[in-house]
Amino acid sequence: xxxxxxxxxxxxxxxxxxxxxxxxxxxxxxxxxxxxxxxxxxxxxxxxxxxxxxxxxxxxxxxxxxxxxxxxxxxxxxxxxxxxxxxxxxxxx
Numbered sequence: 001x002x003x004x005x006x007x008x009x010x011x012x013x014x015x016x017x018x019x020x021x022x023x024x025x026x027x028x029x030x031x032x033x034x035x036x037x038x039x040x041x042x043x044x045x046x047x048x049x050x051x052x053x054x055x056x057x058x059x060x061x062x063x064x065x066x067x068x069x070x071x072x073x074x075x076x077x078x079x080x081x082x083x084x085x086x087x088x089x090x091x092x093x
Contacts (some may be wrong), residue, residue, distance in 0.1 A: 030057040043083045069085070
């Protein structure tokens, strides 16, 4: 029998493995949150939009807010407003 013997993980590899699992869970939960957020705002996202917006939400969870992230969030808000149905915008005035 051919058996592959794996060397034990180093401490840094263990941390990376742990964090990658945690990030996967974070991505899953944020993708659901993003989908709910976008659809509540009248946007039916494409797969790319869902992925890109999820990545932004994950970054918000993992890191301190930088000027770049704040700029991306403002851009997302503006984009969502542009995607709304013009009739919806007229009703909200």
